[in-house]
Amino acid sequence: MNSIEVKELKKEYNGIPAVKGISFEVKQGEIFGFLGPNGAGKSTTIRMLSTLIPPSGGSALVNEFDIISNKDDVRKSIGLVFQDPSLDDRLSAYENLRFHAELYGVGRDDFIERVEEVMTLVELWDRRNDIVRDYSGGMKRRLEIARGLLHYPKVLFLDEPTIGLDPQTRSHIWSYLIKLQKNFGMTIFMTTHYMNEAEYCDRIAIIDGGLIVALDTPENLKSKVGGDVITIKTKEIDKLKNEVAVFSPTSIKDVEGGVQVEIKDGKTFLPKFFAKNQSQIDSVELRQPTIDDVFLKLTGKQIREEGASTADIMRRQFRARRR
Amino acid sequence: MMHFLKSVRTIWMREIIRFWRDKPRIISTAFQPIMFLVVFGFGFRQILAKSNFGIDFIQFVYPGIIAMNVMGIAFFSSVSTVWDREFGFLKEILVAPVSRVSIVVGKIAGAATVATLQALILLILAPIIGVPLTFLVLVNLIVFMVLLSFAIAGLGLLIASLMTTTESFSVVMQVLFFPMFFLSGAFFPLTQVPYWMEILSKIDPLTYGVDAFRQIILGQEAGVIQAVKNLSLNTPLIDGLILAAFFIIFIIPATLNFNKGE
Numbered sequence: 001m002n003s004i005e006v007k008e009l010k011k012e013y014n015g016i017p018a019v020k021g022i023s024f025e026v027k028q029g030e031i032f033g034f035l036g037p038n039g040a041g042k043s044t045t046i047r048m049l050s051t052l053i054p055p056s057g058g059s060a061l062v063n064e065f066d067i068i069s070n071k072d073d074v075r076k077s078i079g080l081v082f083q084d085p086s087l088d089d090r091l092s093a094y095e096n097l098r099f100h101a102e103l104y105g106v107g108r109d110d111f112i113e114r115v116e117e118v119m120t121l122v123e124l125w126d127r128r129n130d131i132v133r134d135y136s137g138g139m140k141r142r143l144e145i146a147r148g149l150l151h152y153p154k155v156l157f158l159d160e161p162t163i164g165l166d167p168q169t170r171s172h173i174w175s176y177l178i179k180l181q182k183n184f185g186m187t188i189f190m191t192t193h194y195m196n197e198a199e200y201c202d203r204i205a206i207i208d209g210g211l212i213v214a215l216d217t218p219e220n221l222k223s224k225v226g227g228d229v230i231t232i233k234t235k236e237i238d239k240l241k242n243e244v245a246v247f248s249p250t251s252i253k254d255v256e257g258g259v260q261v262e263i264k265d266g267k268t269f270l271p272k273f274f275a276k277n278q279s280q281i282d283s284v285e286l287r288q289p290t291i292d293d294v295f296l297k298l299t300g301k302q303i304r305e306e307g308a309s310t311a312d313i314m315r316r317q318f319r320a321r322r323r
Numbered sequence: 324m325m326h327f328l329k330s331v332r333t334i335w336m337r338e339i340i341r342f343w344r345d346k347p348r349i350i351s352t353a354f355q356p357i358m359f360l361v362v363f364g365f366g367f368r369q370i371l372a373k374s375n376f377g378i379d380f381i382q383f384v385y386p387g388i389i390a391m392n393v394m395g396i397a398f399f400s401s402v403s404t405v406w407d408r409e410f411g412f413l414k415e416i417l418v419a420p421v422s423r424v425s426i427v428v429g430k431i432a433g434a435a436t437v438a439t440l441q442a443l444i445l446l447i448l449a450p451i452i453g454v455p456l457t458f459l460v461l462v463n464l465i466v467f468m469v470l471l472s473f474a475i476a477g478l479g480l481l482i483a484s485l486m487t488t489t490e491s492f493s494v495v496m497q498v499l500f501f502p503m504f505f506l507s508g509a510f511f512p513l514t515q516v517p518y519w520m521e522i523l524s525k526i527d528p529l530t531y532g533v534d535a536f537r538q539i540i541l542g543q544e545a546g547v548i549q550a551v552k553n554l555s556l557n558t559p560l561i562d563g564l565i566l567a568a569f570f571i572i573f574i575i576p577a578t579l580n581f582n583k584g585e
Contacts, residue, residue: 052418075420086411090341102333103419105326147415 003028003155003187004049008058011044018044020210021058026189026203028154031181033201034191035291037301041210042191043083046159049189050080063154076104079148083159083191085140089132093124093143096132097150104151111150118146122176138169145176149184156180158190162197174200195292204291208299218291225289225297226250228266233258233282240279247273258282262289330421331429338400338433342440352399353444356392360384360448363510377550378541385452386536387509390471393442394503394529397472398496400434401479405492408483423582427480427574434476439468455543463539467559470566471532477573478528484580507533512554528569535562 004026011019019041026032034042047053049062051071059066065073087096094115101111119125122142132140141161148156161177162170178200180186190201198204198218205215214221227250234240234257241252241259249263263269266286295301342349364381407413416426443465449456479496486492506520507529513521524530534556541551557565 050418052414072420075418080418082411082414084411084414086415088337088341088407088412089410090344091337095340099333099337100415100419103330103416103421105329105420 001028002026002061003030004032004060004062004189006049006058006060009045009048009055009060010057011041011048011053012056017210019048019055022205022207022210022212023058024205024212024215026155026187028187029181029185030202031177031188031190031200033198033204034189034207035193035195035198035204035295036191036207037193040207042193042207043159045207046157046189046191050078050157051075076151077154079151079153079156081141081144081148081156081158081161083163085144087132087140087144087147089135092129092131093119093135094128096143097147100147101150106151114150114152118149119143121149121179122146138165138172141165141169141173142176145173149180149186152184153186155187155189158188160191160193162192162194170194170197195290195295198291206295206298208295213298214294221291221294222289225293226262227264227289228262229287229289229293230261230263230266230270231255231258231285232261233284234279235282236279240277240281243277243279244273246276262293327422327425330419330425331432334416334426334429335433335436338403338430339436341403342400342433342437349441349444352392352396352441355395356388356445357448359391360388377553378547379453381452382454382541382547383537383554384510385448385454386540387507387533389442389445389468389540390507390529390532390536391504391509392445393438393468393471393532394475395500396438396441397434397475398479398500400437401430401476401483402489402492402496403434404430404480404483405486405489408487409489417581423578427578427581430480431473431476431574434479435469435472438472438476439465442468449540454540456540457543460539460543463559464536467532467535467539467563467566470563470570471528471535474528474532474566474569474573477570477577481573481577481580484577503527503529506530508556509533513556514554528566531557531562531565531569535559535566 002025004024006025007023008021009019009023010017010021022041022045034045036042044053048055049060049067051067051074054068059068061067062074063077065077067074088099091099097115097119098111101115106114115128116125119128122145124139124143124146127135127139132143135143145158145161148158158177162173165173174197177188177190181188192198201218203215203217204221205212206221207213214224232240232244237254237259244252244259244261247263247269249261251262253260270284270286360381364384367384368380404413407416446456446461446464482495483492486495502523506524506527508524509529513524513530516524538551538555538559541547556562
């Protein structure tokens, strides 16, 4: 069964297209990643699927409910963790969850049982009576995830769940998400612009400029890169390129201060290459292909991770101060 | 229907918890109207004592100050909607499987409750000012406080549904607050004002709150009943109906705006 089915979904803002007709399916129990740079249309897609905004064209089913004609059933069957914080920080963590449970029609007995379950899952049960204002950024995020689970949604949408968090908290949150998928068989649909996080997903859709440019498992996507990635730093770029070309690599590209070679079985290529080459080599780096390489290959550009996340952190801090 | 009422209660309850938790705000909000009452009341009292007003000025102003307090808080409470939008919490509410009407009703009921509770604090001053309070007066007053705060909170929510930042909302509120206060008849009777002012007063919801409050609070003393009657525009019943009409006029577009989504 498919948890999400999307056909030719489009969204325009004042005539400017943000999402230009995307189609995909998400299977039940899958962690599905939506990967792309800021402004690629990730959040817009999540907002359409969660009924926050109506699409300009196309259709989509979430848990077999239509996102246009059956908003209420869609809303009841999904959990949502927003990109920006959405807690009432004057209330305690427990009160925030109670508010959510009441709006989603979770009965009192169910709530008492579940609130301990979800807050234990994210390790906040001991801090349940603290006012949210006193929580750290990572704790707030975890609380939001707990809240998203409270009504036992079939699909959990996460819009950049780890944005602006430190690496340790990020890996924590990932371990919760994987636990959820295992324990509840929950479908997880998430967006991210962190390439390394995409590797946790069962399948990834790479989105750029409002279109899906690739959709596959991380392994299959990486195999598209064409082997290992070797970066050779040299001053004699042209000479080196000719020497590498003899070994018929998948691709050779200029990078700053050298070349980047994609080649199958890079480990055995290197000794053979060193035995023959004449050009002066400054350094060599060999690595397995990453989703970053896939993105670069498909779109011809790099997701500028650091720049984006710094801006996001600043935005978060700014918002936090204003309160 | 059960779910509708439950969601209203949930949203209402949140406003009450937030109000109750912010005790410094409760005290500072009570301070402003008391200051108005003391400064204006005692300041003008001497000058007006010689005119054939028929009522002690401070007693005349007192119901108007209470109405102003209700208006201020009902307005202020609707700011919380803009805050919710700015700080993301509104999304949590809007994406929940509840009707938009229950969100709007819950918000307004919250604002009305907070405004009424806060305004009741001012009744402590009644014995000092020399206004006798009976149980009946109290009940009547609460009914009209709720009506007035519904109308004002409706207006506040309508403005809030059009604004995206707290700053722009505050500016609009400030531009509206004092004209609405001064034109409401809180300081002077509206029975002898120029025609243009009369028109403006009549489209000011606060006018009807002040008019009703004054009749309810001062209508007990035998000596001033006739004077109060002469200075009033409508009977409290009519005032109440007009306030209800204002509420409906404000609430419909506000709900429609929230329905449009973000």
